[in-house]
Amino acid sequence: MRGRPPPPPAGPPGGPPLELVGVQRRFGDLLAVAGVDLVVEPGELIGLLGRNGAGKSTTMRMCVGLDEPTQGRISILGDSIAAGVARAAVGYCSQHAALYPGYTARRNLEFFGRLYGLRNAEAAAAAERVIGLLGLGPVADRHVSELSGGYERRVHLGAALVHDAPLLVLDEPTAGVDIESKERIANTMRGVADAGAGVLFASHDLSDVERICDRIVILSKGVVKASGTPKQLAGDVAELLRLEMETVADREAVRAELASLHPRVNGRLAVDLTLREGETIAQVLARCEAKGLRPARVHAVAPGLESIFLRVTADDEAGTDAVAD
Amino acid sequence: MRAALEITRHKARLMVDDVQLIAFLVLLPVLAMVFFSYGLLPPPGGRVDANGADQAVPGMAVLFGFLVADSVGHGLFREFGWGTWQRLRTGPVGVSAQLFGLVAPYAVLATVQVLVLHAIGALALGMHFSGTVPALLVMATAAGITTAALGMVLVAISRTTQQMSSSANTLAIVLAGISGALTPVERLPGWVQGVAHVTPHYWALQGYRSIVIDGAGLAQVAPNALCLLGIAAVLGVVAIARLRRRPTDRSL
Amino acid sequence: MLLQTKAVLGHKLRLLSMDLQVAVFIIVMPLVAIVFLADGYAAPRAVAGATGVDQVVPGMATLFGFTIADSVGYAVFREHGWGTWNRLRTTPLATWPLMLGTAAPFVVLGTLQVLLLHAVGYLFLDMQFTGTWAALVVLAITAATTGVALGLLLVAICPSSEQMAGLVSLLAVLLGGIGGALAPTGRMPAALEAVAHLTPQFWVVEGYKDVILGESTVVDVLPNMVAVAAFAAIFFVVAGLAFDRNAEKSL
Secondary structure, three states, X not given: OOOOOOOOOOOOOOOOOEEEEEEEEEEOOEEEEEEEEEEEOOOOEEEEEEOOOOOHHHHHHHHOOXXXXXXXXXXXXXXXXXXXXXXXXXXEEOOOOOOOOOOEHHHHHHHHHHHOOOOHHHHHHHHHHHHHHOOOHHHOOOEHHHOOHHHHHHHHHHHHHOOOOOXXXXXXXXXXXXXXXXXXXXXXXXXXXXXXXXXXXXXXXXHHHHHHOOEEEEEEOOEEEEEEOHHHHHHHOOOEEEEEOOOHHHHHHHHHHOXXXXXXXXXXXXXXXXXXXXXOHHHHHHHHHHOOOOOOEEEEEOOOHHHHHHHHOOOOOOOOOOOOO | OHHHHHHHHHHHHHHHHOHHXXXXXXXXXXXXXXXXXXXXXXXXXXXXXXXXXXXXXXXXXXXXXXXXXXXXXXXXXXXXXXXXXXXXXXXXXXXXXXXXXXXXXXXXXXXXXXXHHHHHHHHHOOOOOOOOXXXXXXXXXXXXXXXXXXXXXXXXXXXXXXXXXHHHHHHHHHHHXXXXXXXXXXXXXXXXXXXXXXXXXXXXXXXXXXXXXXXXXXXXXXXXXXXXXHHHHHHHHHHHHHHHHOOOOOEO | OHHHHHHHHHHHHHHHHOOHHHHHHHHHHHHHHHHHHHHHEOOOOOOOOOOOHHHHHHHHHHHHHOOHHHHHHHHHHHHHHHOHHHHHHHOOOOHHHHHHHXXXXXXXXXXXXXXXXXXXXXXXXXXXXXXXXXXXXXXXXXXXXXXXXXXXXXXXXXXXXXXXXXXXXXHHHHHHHHHOOOOOHHHOOHHHHHHHOOOHHHHHHHHHHHHHHOOOOOOXXXXXXXXXXXXXXXXXXXXXXXXXXXXXXXX
């Protein structure tokens, strides 16, 4: 894959890096994951989006073997995750950093490398490679407890990269992290995918997702609501309508009247609305007219990922707030 | 002062919720006391019919009584950890009043513990009770206050909860041992007896013991109680001074 | 798998060595207790030359020996707190090497603890030693294993390390007391004597006393070892059954 010997087990892969077929996870009465089909091909970088409670983390936990689906099948390179064989092929990053605070960054990386079967020299070399990749040179030999959040997150990601896995499953790798670390992490993920690994990562950071992902999957209430490239998704979603009103009072009145269209304030006088299937500009204007509200200007705007996301997940919550987090 | 009482009431409510704490503070010493009373030799001096319980009950009252300092420490660290300490500190109430409010429930708990242990000893384990109840009350109260002060000092000088806890536990057993809680002082080397006089544990134990086997009353234990309160005052002053200066340098 | 077990073992030993608190509770506390109790007890058995020390050393070694359950439990809880427990579960590391690597350092620690306490008693406190050190070693290993098994059991059923610590202390004193670690079984009410046989501590402390006062060899303490090992087996089995993979543990 990268000019290095592949990690154990050898042998031809029997399937894509990750495949979920009809995966369900039930907790008593709650169906947290209600039937998810998903494939990650080699070299693909897939962004998993969804509101809190949509089932992202549960899905990811099942992909790495921390939980079992109550129905459906998850396979990694054709093998079930339960087999140790499949575990060796996955690198996982949980939502919160999982490192030994009393160990140095380097020792953490070497230790996890060894658990994946790397012998001493190999583990040390792998750790060194990851340190270079993630820009950890200045802090490699400091204790993790002394590191800032950004560096800690990089080491956390590094622990998933150290064994060159063909599949990476990352839960919010850039959450709450400084800009430099975010850049580093995002670029590293792209690089790893370019080198042939399949990468599935969940995020609330839409700008990152938009920039580096090959495909986006939006989870809503435990099912895949939308899937595709940002362009494809934009095509499914109808337009973003921007109404520029004349007074702040008018603007607020429009927001109240058209609450079902998830109005968002844009600057002092404008309101952005997302239209759905069957909703036309004419209808919107008619409703405004009925309340005596006349916009000074009306634009149709190409929807960004944020508005796509809001529209797709509109059923999840009653609120019209911006993406959580 | 009213604010301090308010804090006390709040802290006490938290404690009562913590059934575990209470079970731990009472059940554990009672169990230890029961078994030790069968195994320990009776204390020398005092009445001739002294038994193992006469050694075990005062001994455990001292060992576990001063161990409450560990709980005091945990309670205080929890306040720091929750960020509520910061909020309390930047409020209108003074540091000493707040500390008083926070540790007062533990002092009460420690006092009650001593009384309960002696009661169980007398009623169920054949411990003799030659002295007077007021004497025991005064001794128990003085010891309770001292252990709260001890907890405060340990927090003031420890950086982490673990450090505080290790210190509290080590101190409890070592000083209890020196004071004669386990083996009567008379059987310990002379120099140890000398050192013991500096510890609150010694004064507490001698106080309890003289009530149990020597028929001591209020007048006889007054010096012991005063010693305890003096030590408590010193510890308290040191603790408050240190905590006032660097109160944010605490981590869980 | 051997490579991974070695990796985990080395890692756990390193973590242990960085943790001074454990040393305090495992070594310092029982040592202090022994030193200060040495002159406060009567001899436990009517054997020539026996003194209170011959009860105190085996007794405290037994009592504090079981607190190793708290240490091993805390080590597991800590991994949960750091998030590394789940990370370990996603690696190819199988359950057995993980458990073995976690438990083994504490079995060693527990054994060393018992040996150290008896050595101190023998060298400095006039404790008798009429049996063989080999017998003491195998008994100590068995006792430590049981303590560790209890620790794993409590980790499986306790949701927080604080609860577990409290439970360990209570069980150590209750069962230890009943078993004769605090007062010799012979001096307690007859009713308790019968119940004593149902505790692992009884078999351990009597075994230690057999070694130091009864000239016992490995063969002589075999019945004790079997009894103690039975408890260990029970604890391991229940721990395995009670272990819930997805349980949320908090420090």
